[in-house]
Amino acid sequence: MIVIGMESSAHTFGVGVVEDGKVLSNEKAMYNIGSTGMIPGEVAKFHSENAADVFGRALESAGITSKEIEGVGYTMGPGLGPCLEVAQLSARTVAKRLGVRIVPVNHCAAHAEIARHYGKLADPIMLYVSGGNSQILALERKPYLHYSVVGETFDIGVGNMLDSFARRLRLRPAWGSSIEKHARGGKYIELPYTVKGMDFSFTGLATKATEMIGRAKISDLCFSIQETAFAALCEATERAMLLKNKKEIGICGGVAQNKKLKDMLREMGKEHGAVLGFAPDEFNADNGGMVAYLAERMLKEGIYCKITDCLIRQKYRVDAARLG
Amino acid sequence: MEGSEIIGIGAEAKLYTFKMFDVETVVKERLPKKYRAAALDLKIRKTRTKTEARIMFRLSRAGVRCPRIVALGRFSVYMEKVDGTLLKDKRITDREIAESAKILSRMHSLNVIHGDFTPANLISDGSTVYVIDFGLSEITQSDEEKAIDLLLMKRSIKADLYRIFEKEYAKSYSESKRILNRLKEVERRGRYQVRTLI
Numbered sequence: 176m177i178v179i180g181m182e183s184s185a186h187t188f189g190v191g192v193v194e195d196g197k198v199l200s201n202e203k204a205m206y207n208i209g210s211t212g213m214i215p216g217e218v219a220k221f222h223s224e225n226a227a228d229v230f231g232r233a234l235e236s237a238g239i240t241s242k243e244i245e246g247v248g249y250t251m252g253p254g255l256g257p258c259l260e261v262a263q264l265s266a267r268t269v270a271k272r273l274g275v276r277i278v279p280v281n282h283c284a285a286h287a288e289i290a291r292h293y294g295k296l297a298d299p300i301m302l303y304v305s306g307g308n309s310q311i312l313a314l315e316r317k318p319y320l321h322y323s324v325v326g327e328t329f330d331i332g333v334g335n336m337l338d339s340f341a342r343r344l345r346l347r348p349a350w351g352s353s354i355e356k357h358a359r360g361g362k363y364i365e366l367p368y369t370v371k372g373m374d375f376s377f378t379g380l381a382t383k384a385t386e387m388i389g390r391a392k393i394s395d396l397c398f399s400i401q402e403t404a405f406a407a408l409c410e411a412t413e414r415a416m417l418l419k420n421k422k423e424i425g426i427c428g429g430v431a432q433n434k435k436l437k438d439m440l441r442e443m444g445k446e447h448g449a450v451l452g453f454a455p456d457e458f459n460a461d462n463g464g465m466v467a468y469l470a471e472r473m474l475k476e477g478i479y480c481k482i483t484d485c486l487i488r489q490k491y492r493v494d495a496a497r498l499g
Numbered sequence: 500m501e502g503s504e505i506i507g508i509g510a511e512a513k514l515y516t517f518k519m520f521d522v523e524t525v526v527k528e529r530l531p532k533k534y535r536a537a538a539l540d541l542k543i544r545k546t547r548t549k550t551e552a553r554i555m556f557r558l559s560r561a562g563v564r565c566p567r568i569v570a571l572g573r574f575s576v577y578m579e580k581v582d583g584t585l586l587k588d589k590r591i592t593d594r595e596i597a598e599s600a601k602i603l604s605r606m607h608s609l610n611v612i613h614g615d616f617t618p619a620n621l622i623s624d625g626s627t628v629y630v631i632d633f634g635l636s637e638i639t640q641s642d643e644e645k646a647i648d649l650l651l652m653k654r655s656i657k658a659d660l661y662r663i664f665e666k667e668y669a670k671s672y673s674e675s676k677r678i679l680n681r682l683k684e685v686e687r688r689g690r691y692q693v694r695t696l697i
Contacts, residue, residue, distance in 0.1 A: 325654075363538040371644075372615040372635065372651045398536075406535040406543075414510040418587070418619055418655075442534040 178246040180467025183262035184254025188222040191464030192237035199237035201464035219257035248470020251279035252491030259487040278470040281496035289465035290427035294452020300421040305428035306334035320499035325415040326373025336377040361398025431459040528575040583624035597667040598628035604672035617655040646682040
């Protein structure tokens with residue numbers, strides 16, 4: 176079966192092509208956030224201008240023609256309304272034109288499932304970390320395949336926190352990578368560390384670290400903010416893993432590209448004989464490939480939607496998404 | 500250690516039995532975590548051990564059913580042994596969940612929050628329920644923190660059990676109305692509003 180997937184929940188418009196679980200192509204166009212962050216209307220405009228081109232590139236590099244498409248998946252949510260609408264409308268147009276089935280996909284579930292696929296994980300505890308989200312998910316098989324939320328941030332996502340801080344330092348923000356670079360050789364300074372059971376919070380940490388700009392060395396601040404935030408994530412994941420009796424750890428989402436966080440999780444897992452699995456970076460950043468991958472699986476399970484019911488849900492929770 | 504037996508390795512500590520002056524004690528020793536920076540690791544382990552001991556002492560004195568402290572080390576708390584089964588490892592009865600609610604209401608009336616009040620930290624010996632693991636406990640008057648204690652329990656048990664839990668909590672704690680209202684607020688504020696019960 177050949178299925179395409181479309182993604183536009185935030186700054187990336189992506190189209191991917193999948194055939195029987197294998198990703199044939201994964202093309203994207205990314206809006207340049209610059210120093211302003213995202214203005215939803217502007218980003219949506221960027222997506223609509225690039226949609227046709229990305230779609231064409233995805234088919235071309237997959238080596239298929241549109242006639243071979245047997246199903247279309249798109250990101251239903253969560254995400255920014257105006258942005259989500261672009262992939263949704265594109266997907267509806269393609270599905271209608273080709274007369275094929277259409278599958279609304281949960282963005283977070285797509286990240287988690289593609290990580291499970293590439294990481295070869297059967298039954299993981301999944302740390303989903305991106306700009307807007309930070310959640311600890313557990314794979315559940317009853318009453319049907321879905322993810323439950325075991326823990327999550329009380330306020331902002333860890334990526335957003337690191338990137339905002341990077342912006343304050345006038346560094347180029349991207350999934351905490353600039354902080355990671357500047358953290359080298361830094362020493363630990365005490366900053367607020369907030370873990371409540373399996374939930375965590377980052378605003379106190381961000382505020383304190385921002386206050387200290389100018390009063391402490393940049394490398395020390397970068398090292399400490401990253402160390403504190405990631406230690407909190409590791410601790411919460413560790414606790415969730417033991418509570419859920421899981422033996423595998425997965426990590427997905429934009430911040431999963433951060434090497435330091437992966438190293439810490441791997442180290443944590445070692446103590447419990449648990450392995451760490453994740454997808455290649457192109458699938459941790461937002462992309463259409465993961466949407467296509469999950470859409471194909473859902474189609475095969477008979478989960479799809481009437482085209483008129485294919486709307487967007489800005490606040491679509493991952494635990495409300497049925498996957499199989 | 501001689502004569503000691505490891506009874507469990509938790510997320511942050513090792514538990515082992517230790518005979519001290521013929522009294523069977525359980526030692527909770529916080530282990531270093533290699534994944535975090537040494538300075539942060541030291542700070543977390545030291546403050547948590549100290550806070551835990553202080554809180555357990557306060558609770559025991561007030562008659563809350565938790566292990567009594569026998570001795571204190573730098574990263575270790577020595578406490579009386581409690582026999583029984585963790586609620587997470589058994590089918591929780593209505594009476595046990597009601598008992599748990601009474602414990603939490605008593606703790607909250609003493610301005611102690613647990614920080615991880617789930618079936619993984621409650622032990623039943625068949626007739627009595629005990630609360631353990633005060634590693635994330637704090638002494639605070641904050642309604643918010645108390646509401647989060649309830650939220651953690653709400654997310655860890657089935658909806659019908661939680662209803663019993665909340666009813667008993669409401670009955671036994673004079674400030675419960677305010678805390679339960681706060682819980683609603685916390686849940687509303689929780690990202691994307693709805694959080695499904697398991």
